[in-house]
Amino acid sequence: HFTWPSPDIYNPYSLMNAFSEGELNAYWFGSGTPTYLIEMLRKFHVMPQQIGGRKVRRENFDAPVERMTNVTPLLYQSGYLTIKDYIPFAQLYTLDIPNQEVRLGLMNNLMQNYxxxxxxxxxxxxxxxEQLHTENMDGALRLLQTFLSTVPYTDNTDYEGHYQQVLYIIFSLLGYYVDVEVHTPRGRVDVVMRTAHTLYIIEVKLDKSADEAMEQIDLKNYPERFALCGLPIVKVGINFDSGRHTIEDWTIEG
Structure with missing residues (x-):
């Protein structure tokens, strides 16, 4: 969208490729390499979950990128954000990621940061x-544990937020709804992930224990915040090991 309200405009490049190939695919995102975008996200310290859902005034996104003081103008003018809503009396626009193709492409490229x-x-x-399709979180975490143990060491892995972001990107790439630092009456849930049949409340610890993570979920009664979600709630406590840079242990309660 270029104004509000306006009809949806579908990218002609993606449409032509979809008709030609006979299937939906990441044609638009594959047509360019967002290296500059990734560099700017790093420069302005934008976390993956902070990209979408921005409420801003027009002057904050319809501005020259050469003089930008945050990454919003670049995200909007390059098509990674679009106008989703407008509040006239406040002159506030809601900018969000246009569709699943752009979201998955972004997350896939952001993965290289982690x-x-x-x-x-x-x-x-x-x-x-395969594991999460059958709600087998234990099997999914076992796979992730093995994978992370083979990943080369990087300098930015020694804090909980790093692993929180890894979970956010991976669950996003799997196509699930996922959010981090979700506020509740008694605190903030590290990760909330929703499948078609289950809502997962995930607490992350570093160099502690999965039991401590589960104790925090219970002590602060995080499930209460989601009691009306209409889905069974599963609590997951995960502890990462900063020395081995992978999952040390986890506990799951349904």
Whole structure:
């Protein structure tokens, strides 16, 4: 969308390729390499979950990118964000990621910030998708544990937020609704992930224990915040090991 309200405009490049190939695919995102975008996201310290859902005034996104003081103008003018809503009396626009193709492409490219070699990620996602399709979170975490233990060491892995973001990107790439730092009356849930049949409340710890993570979920009664979601709630406590840079242990309660 270029104004509000306006009809949806579908990218002609993607449409032509879809008709030609006879299937939907990531044609638009595959037509360019978003290296500059990734660099700007790093420069302005934008986390993956902070890209979409921005409420801003027009001057904050319809501005020259050469003089931008945040990444919003670049995201909007390059098509990674579009206008989803407008509040006239406040003159506030809601900008969000246009569709699943752009979302998955972005997450796939952001993965390189957390995993230096992204080639094996596709195999991991396929195997994890099989496990989560049957709500087997234990099997999915076992796969992730093995995968992370093979990833080369990077300097930015020694804090909980790193692993929180890894979970966010992986669950997003699997096509699930996922959010981080979700506010509740008694605190913030590290990760909330929803499949078609289950809502997962995930607490992340580093160099502690999965039991401590589960104790925090229970002590702060995080499930209460989601009691009306209409889905069974499963609690997951995950502890990462900063020395081995992978999952140390986890516990799951349904």
């Amino acid at each position: 995993v230096p070699d992204t080639e094996p990620v596709g195999t991991l996602l396929g195997l994890m998708a």
